[in-house]
Amino acid sequence: MLADFAAVAQAISGTKKKSVKETLLAAYLIRLDDAELERAVVFLSGGPFPRRDERVTGIGWSTIVDAVSDAWSIDHDSIFGAAGRHGDLGDGVAELFPAEERRSMTLSQLGDYFDRLAATPGTSAKRAILAELLGGLNGQEARFVIKILQNEFRIGLQEGLVESAVARAFGRPLTDVRRANMLTADIGATALLARANALDSAVMTLFHAVGLMLAQPEEDPERIIDTLGPDAVADDKYDGIRAQIHGREQEVRIFSRTLDEITHRFPEIESAARGVAKGRSFILDGEIVAFDGRILPFATIQTRLGRRKVTPKLLMDAPVSFFAFDILYLDGGPVLEKPLHERLLLLRELIAGADDSAIRISTQSPAISASHIDELFDAARDRANEGLVIKDIGSVYTPGRRGKSWLKYKKAMATLDCVVTAAEFGHGKRRNVLSDYTFAVRREDDLVNIGKAYSGLTDVEIASLTERFLAISTGRHGPVHLVRPEVVVEIAFDRIQVSGRHKSGYALRFPRIARIRDDKTVEQISTIDEVRRIYEGQLKREGVRAVGSPSDTAPGGDVDPNEIDIVPQADS
Numbered sequence: 001m002l003a004d005f006a007a008v009a010q011a012i013s014g015t016k017k018k019s020v021k022e023t024l025l026a027a028y029l030i031r032l033d034d035a036e037l038e039r040a041v042v043f044l045s046g047g048p049f050p051r052r053d054e055r056v057t058g059i060g061w062s063t064i065v066d067a068v069s070d071a072w073s074i075d076h077d078s079i080f081g082a083a084g085r086h087g088d089l090g091d092g093v094a095e096l097f098p099a100e101e102r103r104s105m106t107l108s109q110l111g112d113y114f115d116r117l118a119a120t121p122g123t124s125a126k127r128a129i130l131a132e133l134l135g136g137l138n139g140q141e142a143r144f145v146i147k148i149l150q151n152e153f154r155i156g157l158q159e160g161l162v163e164s165a166v167a168r169a170f171g172r173p174l175t176d177v178r179r180a181n182m183l184t185a186d187i188g189a190t191a192l193l194a195r196a197n198a199l200d201s202a203v204m205t206l207f208h209a210v211g212l213m214l215a216q217p218e219e220d221p222e223r224i225i226d227t228l229g230p231d232a233v234a235d236d237k238y239d240g241i242r243a244q245i246h247g248r249e250q251e252v253r254i255f256s257r258t259l260d261e262i263t264h265r266f267p268e269i270e271s272a273a274r275g276v277a278k279g280r281s282f283i284l285d286g287e288i289v290a291f292d293g294r295i296l297p298f299a300t301i302q303t304r305l306g307r308r309k310v311t312p313k314l315l316m317d318a319p320v321s322f323f324a325f326d327i328l329y330l331d332g333g334p335v336l337e338k339p340l341h342e343r344l345l346l347l348r349e350l351i352a353g354a355d356d357s358a359i360r361i362s363t364q365s366p367a368i369s370a371s372h373i374d375e376l377f378d379a380a381r382d383r384a385n386e387g388l389v390i391k392d393i394g395s396v397y398t399p400g401r402r403g404k405s406w407l408k409y410k411k412a413m414a415t416l417d418c419v420v421t422a423a424e425f426g427h428g429k430r431r432n433v434l435s436d437y438t439f440a441v442r443r444e445d446d447l448v449n450i451g452k453a454y455s456g457l458t459d460v461e462i463a464s465l466t467e468r469f470l471a472i473s474t475g476r477h478g479p480v481h482l483v484r485p486e487v488v489v490e491i492a493f494d495r496i497q498v499s500g501r502h503k504s505g506y507a508l509r510f511p512r513i514a515r516i517r518d519d520k521t522v523e524q525i526s527t528i529d530e531v532r533r534i535y536e537g538q539l540k541r542e543g544v545r546a547v548g549s550p551s552d553t554a555p556g557g558d559v560d561p562n563e564i565d566i567v568p569q570a571d572s
């Protein structure tokens with residue numbers, strides 16, 4: 001039941017000791033039936049779905065606030081106030097909801113709600129489902145449901161600790177639990193196998209999408225070499241659609257990173273993969289990129305996704321290739337536990353026979369030093385790719401994990417001087433300081449927001465900015481203070497994109513605060529014209545003509561539903 005789950009989560013959050021957490025967890029898991037066990041370990045690992053399942057509920061902070069308000073007729077200011085006091089929305093809401101025991105729901109019922117949220121498009125429909133769910137919960141239950149929805153459990157549990165609790169609960173060797181979890185990328189399925197003493201049977205099955213391995217960002221080539229050593233492999237980083245191709249004889253299926261099947265959208269890749277699959281079986285990992293002998297801009301491939309029917313004209317206008325960079329399964333068995341250098345040999349051997357331009361191998365070179373990484377980076381940019389992904393040559397493939405074995409290296413292009421218009425309390429150890437900043441550029445006499453960033457400054461800088469922002473606050477909305485536009489920060493970023501998210505009509509990809517610019521006043525910040533110039537220069541480099549102005553473009557094309565800006569626009 002959800003009430004027991006909440007009680008255990010509460011107890012676990014009350015201790016810092018890993019061994020105590022593990023004991024509490026193991027004692028709880030042993031008591032559950034299969035259906036509850038499967039869901040419980042997933043939720044305890046911090047999110048609504050297992051790793052292999054890339055569905056998202058698409059619920060952001062503001063939808064949760066609205067649903068909390070609908071469920072219990074609580075006004076928004078009280079919710080913001082409680083969230084601000086606790087520095088966490090779940091903890092704040094817990095105090096506003098009834099405390100008494102209610103007829104608790106099962107974890108399967110809770111899981112059904114998460115499934116419905118993921119399957120339902122549209123914020124208002126999601127809000128109604130969430131309000132229905134929250135209306136049935138007491139404070140303690142709501143606290144943890146909200147934390148799961150935010151993918152931030154923050155009770156000091158990570159999947160590794162859940163793995164050891166599973167091993168302990170069912171008396172199995174930890175290495176067996178880890179291995180099964182790696183193959184299935186599903187801690188729920190793994191827990192059931194552990195209980196049934198069937199961890200050996202964990203298999204990777206063809207035509208059953210596997211969670212994808214992810215890369216961590218790293219901007220300093222010296223640190224990349226320190227982390228990976230001088231015999232890493234640098235791959236071009238393609239800006240396309242991450243895809244996984246499963247093939248056996250005549251049967252081929254292509255899955256997206258959300259594990260949706262997308263085979264019918266890419267008939268040329270499907271037929272090339274059939275060629276590779278003759279007499280063999282495989283799972284390939286790679287990126288589908290618009291390509292006609294050279295890399296074409298990402299916008300080209302978007303046209304392919306937007307259309308219902310893949311017509312011959314579309315195939316001509318938006319040609320694509322799959323650039324394979326890894327192999328997870330070959331000729332009847334998984335190969336993801338082999339070190340990368342062996343997997344790459346297998347990949348080359350498999351694809352070499354195919355010689356079809358719709359399936360290629362990514363550009364890979366050994367990366368031997370920091371300066372060499374910079375050369376490779378420039379070469380990748382010359383091929384119109386985004387940057388590099390540099391990989392540990394001895395690493396295994398860990399589905400669904402973002403680890404230090406793959407580091408993505410992209411360079412900041414330029415910087416903009418922006419003024420902060422709103423400052424928000426952070427999370428975790430930054431819950432009591434204003435660490436997340438919304439910032440604007442100048443448009444004639446106006447200031448227009450262009451982004452939000454929360455990284456780059458030291459704790460000391462953040463503490464002193466917090467004092468400054470509190471002193472120039474013009475009003476508080478929950479965790480957000482609107483501030484007089486005085487503090488200038490220099491923002492580094494990867495790209496400028498046209499976007500409806502902010503009033504400027506542009507958004508920055510991967511914005512980071514480079515430094516505080518106390519030497520500049522708000523009159524001296526960057527203008528919207530500068531933004532436009534950088535954007536157009538970017539398009540020129542990529543070989544596309546700038547079409548229209550931001551306002552001609554449908555907003556929200558690249559907006560991540562989890563990242564919708566909830567900060568009130570200082571300029572609206």
Ligand code: AMP
Nearest residue numbers: 215235236237238242287325362389408
């Ligand atoms: P980002 O989207 O910037 O977080 O970067 C991670 C993504 O880069 C991965 O999910 C892949 O889709 C993509 N990617 C492009 N090229 C590669 C590559 N050679 N190796 C690994 N990932 C790559």
